[in-house]
Amino acid sequence: MEIAGWIVVIALFAIGMAGAVFPILPGALAIYAAFFVYGFFISFSSFGFWFWTIQTLIVIVLFVADYAVSAWGVKKYGGSKASVVGSTIGVLVGPFVIPAFGLILGPLIGAVIGELFAGANLEKALKAGLGAVVGLFTSTVVKFILQGAMIVIFLIWL
Incomplete structure (x- = not known):
């Protein structure tokens, strides 16, 4: 069972790291789930209060930072709330609509469309x-x- 546990843990780590690039994957939650898998398959004894506190804080910071940093980029370049919403939709939809370049073009196009709907000119x-x-x-x-x-x-x- 220990080998099976490690295989699942490593797979969840890989999915988690891929989630940093592909927003459709569960990223930090997959990594967090790997800790539980390790505990169920091998042992929870290595983990105590501080381990769970630190890891939980990192997950919270990740969720807040993910949105805040993306919104910061849009706002820093003069975008409005509409372009933040548009870029968020673009991040989620882009990879499916334009498989090779959707991850980059999705937020770009989404922010542009959002800003145009808000009444901004094309340059802005x-x-x-x-x-x-x-x-x-x-x-x-x-x-x-x-x-x-x-x-x-x-x-x-460990």
Whole structure:
């Protein structure tokens, strides 16, 4: 059972790290679930109050930072709430509509459309779209760092 547990834990870690790039995957939640899988298959004895507190705080920070950093990118480049909503929809829909480049073009196009619907001119809308892409890349880097930290903390804790 221990080998099966480790296989599932490693698979969840891989899914979690892929979730940093592909927003449709459960990212931090997959990594968090791996801790429970480890506990059920192997042992919860390594984990105490501080382990769960630190990991839970990282997950909360990840969720808040993911939205905040993306919104920051759009706002920094002059976008409105409409472009934030549009870029969020674009992140979710883009990879399905444009498989090869949808992850980048989705937020860009979504922010531009959102800004145009809000009444902005094309130049301002394109600038907001660029901000959405900058926010997406920044958010991805933050997710990689924090999710990697979750895995490293888990391994050190063992």
